[in-house]
Amino acid sequence: MPHDAPVTLTLDRGLQVLRAFRAHSASLCASELAQRTGLPRTAVARLAATLLHLGYLRHAAGGTRFELASGVAGIGQAWLDADPIARAATPVIQALADKLDMAVALAVPDQLDMLTVAYGAASGGSTGSTGSTACVESPRVGVGRLAPMERTAIGHAWLWGLPEYERRRYFLRLLEAAGAQASMIRKTIESSFEALREWGVCATQEIFEQAAYGSIALPLRAGQWRMPMALGVTTTESAPDLAALRARAFPDLSHAARELTVLLADIRVGPPGH
Template structure:
């Protein structure tokens, strides 16, 4: 082991703790953080103490649960201010959100989650306000399934193996759900799902796209309250506008030099 390996490992574990928090903003105990990260409670307690001191975590209501603190948002805002995709895509995405009376997200992968990098939400409707920087599970969301579908086949298989391994005893159920989404994408060019968020049921429609000089895979999704006659009618209403914005984004972002991490 090299001299700097322990420092690198500690940093990686600290980032795992921060990534354990999700879009619902629910404060977490050390036991819940341990369950989400796979780290021991003793390790969580040491890491949380450091993250508290550095201003990346705080105690929710002065109790025993942890929540993200302003240090995280400062880093996120710095990234957002510098990101050319967010700056260019947000006006189009907000226009689509206003037109559909919905929430619209452009997302890329972050390990086995989907990270929202541009976002818009209509003020006139109740819809999930996840916002830029929030994570959604790749395995169970329309935007995650759409992104998977947009990958080259060999890379898609690699991600599917990782997702199925992480699913454990639910792997077979997950496989069927993803295959059903892929069937929709073959037939319609989009996939749909129903997702629970903040005590509401929402319908999501998403499609894959590629953007930038390196043709980076992304996914674009619309989420809105499901109302009668249901998600099929919502798909028929949303798909033409969603597809049009995806084409416009592909053109708009064509010259941006952006690629996967490390590029």
């Protein structure tokens, strides 16, 4: 109905404001929110005031910046408690993390990002560990983390698992969003696609807390609706040899993906918004 449209638009804009926050920028000012959302600053100010009143935002120290408040955490925890994928997949993922001494993530798309829905952190007890576990113990990674689809192995793997027409559609959207970096993004994704075609897995170097770490990932489908997902591992070793990382982790990663496909086969779940 026509009179419903403004309400829907307001809700959409409010969610855009909440989505603007990321772990590496926990607090944002009004102008930064306007830049990230593409909304007018006056609209951002009104939305922020409403979200403050409802308990989804709060003022950061100093009073001029905003950060997420406990209302968001309550929604997130409710989702975690109810999500059948996280409950079923976490034991398999944690076992893989402990075996490889790496961080392991299962992710689905959220617009042009990848959302981690199940996660396991290395315990640090493996005798095969060659690096610090600081990166995987960081609160900046874990369930609920959003990672850019165009720059991560787990995003590239998910794209590869799509039907060709849908993969092309996402690819074009990513290139359009990349702007001046579109050429670099194209080469990076095409390189991952070539690796997935040849090896069944792709590898990239990704940045966590100002340091580069290696990640490898592969696609899988889960649930009764064969929902495309991606499973990836991130090493605790800074700037590793990606070929060596692939050789070491791929057998166990592939085995875990097959196990998850069977384990999640009867779950009725679709992508966000379905």
